[in-house]
Structure formats: C-alpha cells, structure tokens
Amino acid sequence: MVSESRLISKITWRLMPFLGLLYLIAYIDRQNVSFAKLQMVDALHMSEYAFGLGASLFFIGYFIFEVPSNLFLERFGASRWFARIMISWGLVTIALAFTQNATMFYILRFLLGLAEAGFFPGVLYLLTLWFPKDYRGRMVGLFMIFSALANAVGAPIGGSLLDLDGLLGLAGWEWVFMATGIPAVIAGIVTIFYLDDTPEKAKFLSDEEKRWLADRLAKENAGMEKQADNGFKALVNPRVLLMALCYVGFPLAAYGLSYWLPTIVKGFGVSNTVNGFINVIPWLIVAIALWAVPAAADRTENKTPYIVAPAFIGAACLCLSVLVGSPILQFAFLCIAAAGIFAGQPVFWSLPSRFLKGAGAAAGLAAINSVGNLGGFVAQNVVPWIKDATGSNFLPMFFLAACLAAAGLLVIIVGRIMGREPDKVAPTVASGGMSGRHS
Template sequence: MVSENNTISKITWRLMPFLGLLYLIAYIDRQNVSYAKLQMVDALGMSEYAYGLGASLFFIGYFIFEVPANLFLTRFGARIWFARILISWGFVTIALAFTQNMMMFYILRFLLGVCEAGFFPGVLYLLTLWFPKDYRGRMVGLFMIFSALANAIGAPLGGMLLDLDGALGLAGWEWVFLATGVPAVIAGIVTIFYLDDTPEKAKFLSDEEKRWLKDRLAKENEGMEKDADHGFKALINPRVLLMALCYVGFPLAAYGLSYWLPTIVKGFGVSNTTNGFINVIPWLIVAVALWVVPAAADKTEKKTPYIVAPAFIGAIALAASVLVASPYAQFFFLCIAAAGIFAGQPVFWSLPGRFLKGAGAAAGIAAINSVGNLGGFVAQNVVPWINDATGSNILPMFFLAACLAAAGVLVIIVGQMLGHHSDDVPPSARPGGLR
C-alpha cells in the first residue's frame, strides 16, 4: 500500500530544493539592479527616474511574453523550457555588465523580462501536476521562501560586489551583473539533466506511487470546467480576470519595498557591505512568514483571511514607517511590512488550481501573474517619481501602503462576488458562485 506521506515527501525533496534554487537565482537577477543603481546612475549619467524606468522595462517584456511562454511549457515540457529560460536570462544579465548607455540598459532590461517570462507561473503550474491541492499552499510558500533567501543573500552579495569597484578594471556595478548572471547559465544546463517533466516520467517514484498520484489528482479534477483545458479560453475566464486585478497590489508593494530598501538603509550612513547585511533581516522574517501562514491556511477551507490579514498588516506597517522619526523604528516597521506583503501570496496562488487545469491552468496562472507583475512596472516608475518630487525616500511608502490595502479589499470583494467559499470548492459544487 502506498504511503501518502512518504510519496509527498519524496516529491518534495526531489523538486522543491532545486526549483527553489532556480527561483533564488532568478530573484537575485531581478533585484540586482537595486544595488547596481547605487553606482550605475552616476556612471551612466541618468536620473533616478530614468533609471527606474529602465529597470521597470523588465516587467513590460515579462507581461508580453508571460502567457505564450507558459503555453510553450506545456508543449516542450518543464525540463527543456526551464533550461532555455535560465540560460537566456543568464546571458542577458551578463550583457548588462557591459552597458554603455541608457538606451542599451533599456533594451537589455526589456530582454531580461522576455527571457524570464514563464518561469514563476511555470513552476506554479508544475506544482499542480505534482501535488494534490491540500499541499499546494505549503509548496508555493516553500518555493517563495527562496525569494526571501534571495534577498537575504543578494543583499550582502550586492554590497560586497559593489565594494569590488576597480578590481580587474571593472566597476562595482559591472561585477554585480557578471557575478549574478553566470549561475543562471550553469543552472540551466543542470536543469536539462535533473528535472522531470511529469510524475509519469519520474524515475524516483515507484509505479504504485505514480498510480496513486495520478488517481488522486484525477479525482480532484472532477467537476472542473471542461473549457479550462483550452489554454487561451482561460484568459477570458471571469475568475482569472478578477484574480489578476486583485494580485496587482502585491507585486507593486513588494517591488517598491525591495527596490528602495537598500536606498533607505543607505540613509543610515552605513557602507555598501553593511547595507547589504542589514537588509538580510527583513527577508529572514519574510521566510518565516512564508512558511507559517500557508501551513495554517492548508488546514482550513477558508483561505481568504490568510490572504487579506497579512495584506492589511503590511499596509499598516508601511504607513507606520512614515509616521515614526527614528530610523530604527522605520526599519522595524518595514520588516513587518515585508512579511505582510509576501505571507499571503502562496495562499493566493493555491486558488487558481481549484478551477483551472491542463493548459488552461498554465495560461490562467500566467495571465494572473503577468498582469499582477505590471505592479512592478508601476512601482519602479511611480516610487522614483515620488522620490524625485518630494526628495524623500520614505513618503513613497504611503503610496505602497494604499495599493496593498486596496489589494486586500479587492480580495474580499472578489470572494463575495464568486459566492460563498467560491475560492475553496469546485465550480460544479457551487450553488451560486460565478461560473
């Protein structure tokens, strides 16, 4: 007889550390501009706003190619497609080290978004193929913990690389891109040999374990919408559109905070390396929250409170960081805000798999993520604009707080529109939910 715990444990240990490592690399490559900015702005003669615009072009390329990339994943398989994503974004990151002018920076940041498109939603889709729904919240949380670790590792790494300024004739910001791009290329090559596309192809599972998982997932998929299997139809599914609208506030707040945290800490009068080590603290707190909140949510059918409560706590903390005078108090509230921004997101991402499957799940998850990540574009343009207009690194937090609070309110409203517990039960079981 197959042991459920043993089977899930085998899958978890095989997949999650590796996928998490890939996400860690991805997140560092996304966020390295926040450290390169400390030298690159002067080196290329750009204003803060112009640099923010260039950094944000990543999200435009990401938005345009997100859905097609995830549909290609269903066609070519995760092993080949993830390898292509990693290798291509690694080479673009390396190319950023040789940026000569503002236009080249803009083009490469756009191409980085094109290359990385499909990775995060691709992993979310992959988890629906490997894990029953009762485990997905925890698995997404575990996966996203690596984004917190990426910030924790990337912070001191970015500071130390900046302090290599002049080594081997390279500027510190050039070292930032070189040192973070090479690991992506190496990881892409490893992916080809390590990753399994589906449980059916996994050599580490026995035939009995494969059958158990296949039967369990098939039973959970009963009653789902038939048209969810057709990829692009998911894009006009009302629930997908509403979830995309809800999600915008989370990346907006997350990218706004992570983009500006190094600048805020620099205002404490510390060195680049010390800045990096101080920035480890909020991401360690985020890592804990990303495990505790999804684990609690997986034990109940009511998911909405585990999305909304962290969002409101994060919004309050962002606002509080503006209202206190002490830099230590500001940093404390920003740590709480970071945890609030991220903690509910894994629970949010456990919901689409409950009404989408197959290529529809790939397209739907990608659509929600691509639209939501436009919040990153907004954050990296509006936040610098507020900074330039007011001369304050703290006032933009008011804007982020308002957006995060709005996201929490939208989650509540959408939950009501979809019907009682509509995010927790299959469509066929809903008496009055949106279909």
C-alpha cells in the same frame, strides 16, 4: 501499498530544493538592479526616474511573453523550457555588465523580462502535475521562501560586489551583473539533466507510486473537464481576470519595497557592505512568515483572513515607517511590512487551481501573474518619481501602503462578486499542508 506521506515527502525533496534554487537565482538576477543602481545612476548620468523607467521595462517584456512562455512549457516540457529560460536570462544579465548608456540599459532590461517570463507561473503549473491539491499551497509557500532567501543572500552579495569597484578594471555595478548572471547559465544546463517533466517520466518513482499519484490527481480533476478552459481561452475567463485584478497590489508593494529598501538603508549612513547585511533581516522575517501563515491557514476552513490580514498589517507598517522618527523603528516597521506583503501570497495562489487545469492552467496562471507583475512596472516608475518630486525616501511608502491595502480589499470584494468567499472557492487548497489528508 503506497504510503501517501512517504511519496509526497519523496517528491518534495526531489523537486522543491531544486526549484527553490532556480527561483533564488532568478530573484537575485531580477533584484540585483536595486544594488547596481547605487552606482549606475551616476555612471550612466541618469536621474532616479530615468533609471526606474529602465529597470521597470523588465515587467513589460515579462508581461508580453508570460502566457506564450507557459504554453510552450506545457508543450515542450519543464526540463527543456526551464533550461531555456535560465540560460537566456543568465546571458542577458551578463550583458548588462557591459551597459554603455541608458538606451542599452533599457533594451537589456526589456530582454531580461522576455527571457525570464513564464518561470514563476511555470512552477505553479508544474506543482499541479506533481502534488494533490491538499499539498499545493504549502508547496507554493515553500517555493516562495526562496525569494525571501534570495533577497537575504542577494543583499550582502550585492553590497559586497559593489565594493569590488575597480577590481580587474570593472566597476562595482558591473561585478554585480557578471557575478549573478553566470550561475543562471550553469543552473540552466543542469536543469536539462535533473528535472523530470511529469511524474510519468520520473525515474525516482516506482510504477506503483506513479499509478497512485495519477489516480489521485484524476479523481481531483474529475468533473473539471467540461468547465476547464484550454490555452488562450483561459485569458478571457472572468474569474482569471478578477484574480489578476486582485493580485496587482501584491507585486506592486513587493517590488516597490525591495527595489527601494537598499536606498533607504543607505540613508542611515552605512557602507555598501553593511547595507547588504542589514537588508538580510527583513527577508529572514519574510521567510518565517511564508511558512507560518500558510501553515496556520491549513488548520482552518476560513482562508480569507490569511490573505487579507497580512496585507492590511503590511500597509499599516508601511505608513508607520514614515511617521516615526527613529531609524531603528523605521527599519523595524519596514521589516514587518515586508512580511505582510508576502505572507498571504501562497494562500492566494492556490485559489486558481480550483477552476484551471491543463493548458488552461498554464495560460491562466501565467495571465494572473503577468497582469499582476505590471505592478512592478508601476512601482519602479512611481516610487522614483515620488522620490524625485519630494526629495523623500519615505513618502513613496504611502503610495505602496495604499496599493497593498487596496489589494486586500479587492480579495474580499472579488470573492463576493464571484459568488463565494475566496476560501470557499478553493477549500483545503489554500495552504495544503503535509498532514496527509485524503480527498
């Protein structure tokens, strides 16, 4: 007889550390530009705004190819498609080390978005194939912890690489791209051999375990076939569009803060290496919040506060970081703000699986993520523009705070428009949990 807890534990240990490692590499490669910026702006003779525009072109490429990429994943399988994603974005990241001018920087950032598109929603889709709904939210939270760890690890790495300026004839910012691109290529090759596309193809599961999981998922998906969308049809599903609208403010605030945080800390008068180590602190706090908030949400039927309360707390702390005069208090409020921005997202991401499955889930999750990540494009243009216009490193935080608070309000409003509160839309899915509950 199959033990549910033992089976889920086996799948978790097989998949989540590896997927998390891939996400860690992806996030470092996406955010390395925030440290490279500290030297690239002068090296390429660009303004803050011009550099922010180039950095933000990542999100345009990401938006264009996100949905097609996830549908290709559903067709070709996770192992081959994730390998393609990893290898291609690694090569583009390495190419960024040889950037000669602003135009080349713009082109490569756009190509990086094309290359990475589909990875995050692809993992969300993969989790629907491997985990019953009672576990998915916790798995999303566990997966997203690696984004916080990526910022924690990437910050000291980025700062230290900048201080290699001149080694072997390479500038510090060139070392940032070289050293962070190569691991992605290596990880892509490993992915081909390690990752199983579906439970049915998994060699680490017994036939009995495969049957149990297939039966459990079939029971949960029963009745969804008639209402589930297929492929691109999910893109015009009003619920998908509403969820995408809700999500925009979260990545906008996240990318705005993570992109600008090294610049703010540099204003404290520290070296590049010290800057990197100081930037570890907020992301360790984020990692704790990403575990604690979904775990708390799992113990209550009302999930809505676990999405909107962190957002409102984050928005308030962004404002307070501007209003206080002490650098220590400024940094402390930014740490809490970072936790507020990320903590409710695992709860949010579990909601769409209530009405999406199969190719519709692949397309719908990608659509929500791609539209939402346009917030990153906005953040990396508006934040530097505010900086150039005002000369302040802190006034952009008011803009991020307003967007984050609006996202929290939209979660409440859209839930009512859809006829239900968000927690009613996806009971028990919102953070899953390892409690071993049966449906």
